[in-house]
Amino acid sequence: MKRNQVTAQDVARHAGVSRVSVSRTFTPGASVSAKTRELVLKSAAELGYQVNHLARSLHSANSGIVALIASEVETPHRAEMLSVMTEVFQSAGKVTLLINTNGSDASVKDALMQAIRFRTETAVVLSGTPDQSIAEACQSNGIKLVLINRADEIENALHILPDNDSVGEIALNALLNAGCETIALANSDTQTASILARERSFLKAAQARGIAVRRCTSGLTTYESGLEIGTDLFSRGTRPDGVFCTTDLIACGVMDVARQRFGLQIPQDLSVIGFDDIAQAGWEAYQLTTFRQPIEKISQACLDWSLESGEEGGKIIIPVRLVLRESLRRPAL
Amino acid sequence: MKRNQVTAQDVARHAGVSRVSVSRTFTPGASVSAKTRELVLKSAAELGYQVNHLARSLHSANSGIVALIASEVETPHRAEMLSVMTEVFQSAGKVTLLINTNGSDASVKDALMQAIRFRTETAVVLSGTPDQSIAEACQSNGIKLVLINRADEIENALHILPDNDSVGEIALNALLNAGCETIALANSDTQTASILARERSFLKAAQARGIAVRRCTSGLTTYESGLEIGTDLFSRGTRPDGVFCTTDLIACGVMDVARQRFGLQIPQDLSVIGFDDIAQAGWEAYQLTTFRQPIEKISQACLDWSLESGEEGGKIIIPVRLVLRESLRRPAL
DNA sequence: CTAAATAATGTACACGTGTACATTTTGATG
DNA sequence: CATCAAAATGTACACGTGTACATTATTTAG
Structure with a gap:
């Protein structure tokens, strides 16, 4: 009952090279001759091969996955937040897991458990507050924790909140x-x-x-x-x-x-x-x-901290700006 | 440069059982005695262990990951769509990868390439139209394709569109x-x-x-x-x-x-x-x-088809309903 | 042209998990 | 207690990839 998928082995056979040459072709900085690289790329394109990141990530340190944990995703502000966050993380080559914590209180815990199961590099919590135990579980699995707009302090997590x-x-x-x-x-x-x-x-x-x-x-x-x-x-x-x-x-x-x-x-x-x-x-x-x-700045701060190698948490207070429109009789100075 | 994470081996050592017993404890229907199961669960909780789904999925057929590909995520209708979709898929035990295709035309292709790399079970395309080549690449990697609101017909894909x-x-x-x-x-x-x-x-x-x-x-x-x-x-x-x-x-x-x-x-x-x-x-x-x-129905149809074992695509026309409010002088009959 | 240095390739193993198969333990039956 | 079935455990391998190390091919220096 195996799934039918294209593997590096298939590409290797098709290109008449060894399996490692395929691996090296898709590993930046690895040593492959121009000729075999060419062969590999051609065969890969023909067979529709893409490196299996799940397999790759159980060997290397980083999975390339980031979890966004939020409820009320359909809400304008949340939706904008998610939109910008995904953009920022994607532009850094990451991929985002959106975990919807609708309603249930326990669901933030469930969400973080999912984040662990998929060996997320970072988990960004936009709603709900994780308790200390699950936060520790995250950290013992090498998952960095970012809390947006949460007052509660969690050891070694990054806290981002507006002023x-x-x-x-x-x-x-x-x-x-x-x-x-x-x-x-x-x-x-x-x-x-x-x-x-x-x-x-x-x-x-x-x-x-x-x-x-x-x-x-x-x-x-x-x-x-x-x-x-x-x-x-x-x-x-x-x-x-x-x-x-x-x-x-x-x-x-x-x-x-x-x-x-x-x-x-x-x-x-x-x-x-x-x-x-x-x-x-x-x-x-x-x-x-x-x-x-400044949602972009918040997202960027998330990303930057996520890419840092350090372990220690922190607190970032984001300044807010009053946008003046017509709902005030006389604009404030 | 390994990442620090809790593995089944760690749990096994801590519980004084073999590594397979740990695996079996977390595999529904596997044969483990109540006593060792107890031991394993206790140790797992203590160490903060969660099964590594990335590793699990390169052995079994299904990754448990579904890709949602969309642009303009911050838009009310899209946001609602995503909210419901994630809920529906999550309630079936799946996890959703949100891929934001902002602007660029080529980005739908990029998004699907990501879907392949992460061995997504299904890719739901909410915006943009994939061309045949990338669609084929998906299918040769066992990824099912769902197109929402797209007119273009793609071989073996499921097309869902309103009437x-x-x-x-x-x-x-x-x-x-x-x-x-x-x-x-x-x-x-x-x-x-x-x-x-x-x-x-x-x-x-x-x-x-x-x-x-x-x-x-x-x-x-x-x-x-x-x-x-x-x-x-x-x-x-x-x-x-x-x-x-x-x-x-x-x-x-x-x-x-x-x-x-x-x-x-x-x-x-x-x-x-x-x-x-x-x-x-x-x-x-x-x-x-x-x-x-009926967004819920659309999402459910997505999920159902995604869970089906069959390979053939199809077309689902979703009926729409006129919601009467005050913007019409006299309500239509 | 030879020797050395470098580049390219191959071999073997590791990552964390699930499972077929073999083996051992437990429990039931006589 | 002996026998047998069933349950539990252990062993070995597979999944798809990256990389250290060894080996071979190629280039450079002399």
Whole structure:
């Protein structure tokens, strides 16, 4: 019950050379005469031969495989992240295993187990937090661990996270500069490290100035939650005229419900700030002022660290930038 | 320069059993006593051992790897597709290699070469069209080929495409039922098989009824193209009051420019139909009537065929369904 | 042309795993 | 306890590749 595939042996026979000559032809820097290389390449092309990287990688140190572990892949921000990540890793000759951790809590562990089974060089965790035991299992199998937007510290892993602490101050300033007087914060109920950090820094900045903030949370980090939060915000109590949403999806929901159900004009009646700079934030219907993370830089940092030989982890704080659009009454300076 | 990893040998030593016993413990249906199995599992957990699937797969027929080949992964429809596909394949114990073919034409070929190198069981091509030579190379390496939304026929490959031919008739009827009198078609300039097919079937249906259709195309299949097309549609000639857009992204652009720049009300002044049913189509700001493909079914069909032992290809036409929302004046019956 | 140096090829083994076959252990039956 | 069947374990090899080492062919230096 063997699978039918073209092997180096087949090419060797077809080209009338030895099997090692085939191997050497496809090994950069190996010693083969121009003539036999020619023969081998021709036969390989004819037979449709490609080096079996699975076999190669059980001999050499590197498998050339990187695992991307993420949930909610269909979400705009995640999808962009994955797109850039795959591009960056591919341009370095790596190949990416996309492991979808939908829902289940245990699934991050399962995902990392898969990463081990396929002897991934690196595992980039974009959602969920691995516990120490599985992290150790990764490392004892020579797998480097990168955590994106995770607060929890894991020994020897690389942590990449946006500068959430400075976000609150910037957002608050922008809202105040826009002339907002009743400030609100819209967040999901998800206990994700990064959105909690944004919330915390916003509340802290407000407290430092003695400004009251109405905090309104609901559901998951989705557009639909934005609708709910918006409904709650505008139908009860004093209407806020400035909202910081921890996510663009939530912001879009808040904006839509503000306009459609409450007849509010943006930015005349309401200023909104989001986070992520998803494609829709730039759409005419929203023109949302939001924070952008340099996804390319994050991906590049992942790759660079992944290629390093060292073992020690680290922490990279990525600066974020406020992208000014029309959802603020007067652009902040 | 060996990589440090835990092997079955290590586990065997640690558990005081033979290496094969370890192998058998992780091979369903193999004969191991409960006692040694216990020992092995305990040691494996302690050492963080996971079976090396790369090594396993060069002995057995199946690698357990499936390749998803796509460009524009950050796009809503693609992202959803990938999300569902990975879920479906993962639930069957497979692992997915995401290969991003951004831009370059040759890159589909490169992607398939990667698929061969990693001895993928199946390669699902979501964008770009492979030529016959590389398709043959895949098959001589035992890789099954699935083409999604590709018109070109490839020997022994599975072709899955939506029922584009019936789309035109349905869309036209819906627009006419909504009372539209000046009909337009908005499309990108991309020569993608599926959107060309939709355009053709729409024009054909209109011609069969003697209805004139203004055809307006521009750029890539993006939101921004929608803006351009919309600008062109509403600033020159008779204003259409019904538009079929071959893609939701284009539809969103058309809707936005219609409202923001031309003050048109939807659906009072303009009825719009899209295709794909991306998440944004359901957002309050759009409420776009659009066609939905059963992505889960498509993915499942992929998986099923992938698991089949047979070699022969086939063609599956997937029915599409019109999702009625508020972008049509009067809902079609 | 010979000797030495270099390049090219061949041989043998290693990587980590699964499995056919042979062997040993266990358990059941008389 | 003896006998036999079944279960468990061990041995040896295979999967497709890379590479150290030995060997042969080719080039260079003298």
